[in-house]
Amino acid sequence: DTGVSQDPRHKITKRGQNVTFRCDPISEHNRLYWYRQTLGQGPEFLTYFQNEAQLEKSRLLSDRFSAERPKGSFSTLEIQRTEQGDSAMYLCASSPRVKEQETQYFGPGTRLLVL
C-alpha cells in the first residue's frame, strides 16, 4: 500500500493558463474523489468516480473544470483559463467503497497559485 499520490505538489501559473493535476489512488480502490480546500476552510467536495464513471459533480465545478478517470485507475483534473479564485489546495482521495462509511484516504494535495 503506497498511499494516494498526487502530482505536482505545487503549481504556479498565470491567469488564463490551463493546468492539469494527476491523482493515483490506492490500487484496487474503486472510488476516487476530488476536493478543493481554500485557506482556513475545510475541504469542499468537487466530484467523484466509481471506477471510470463520474457519478457526481458539485456545482462548485464550473465549466472550466473537467475531471477524467479513463481506465478506472488514475484521474486527472484540468482547469482551463485559470482565475485567481482557483488558487487553492486540490485534494484527491480514494476508498474501496465496499459498503457505506468506508474510509477515504487522502493524498498530499496539489497547491495551486494563480497569479
Next chain:
Amino acid sequence: AQSVTQLGSHVSVSEGALVLLRCNYSSSVPPYLFWYVQYPNQGLQLLLKYTTGATLVKGINGFEAEFKKSETSFHLTKPSAHMSDAAEYFCAVDQGGKLIFGQGTELSVKP
C-alpha cells in the same frame, strides 16, 4: 442536506492538558462521522470514525470521540496534549459517499 459545525476555529492548550474539540452535525439520517487531522502542507489523515454500534470511538494517537445523538455532537478529546498534536482538525459527515467537512479547528499546544 447534512452539515457540520466546528465550534472554535482555534483552540490553545498547554502540554499535558485535556484537548476538547467540538463538532456538531445536522443530519436527517443516522450519520457516519469522521475526524481527520491535517499537518501543514499535507493531506488529511483519519483519526477515527463512527459508523454504528459503540458510541465511544477510539482512534489513533490517544484520541477518542463520543457520538451523542441527543446532542447531535461528536466531540473529539484527548486526555493529555502533546506538542506533536499541534495541527488542524476537521470533523466530517458522510453524505452519500462524499464527505461534508466542518471549517476546521487549529490546535496549538504550548510548552
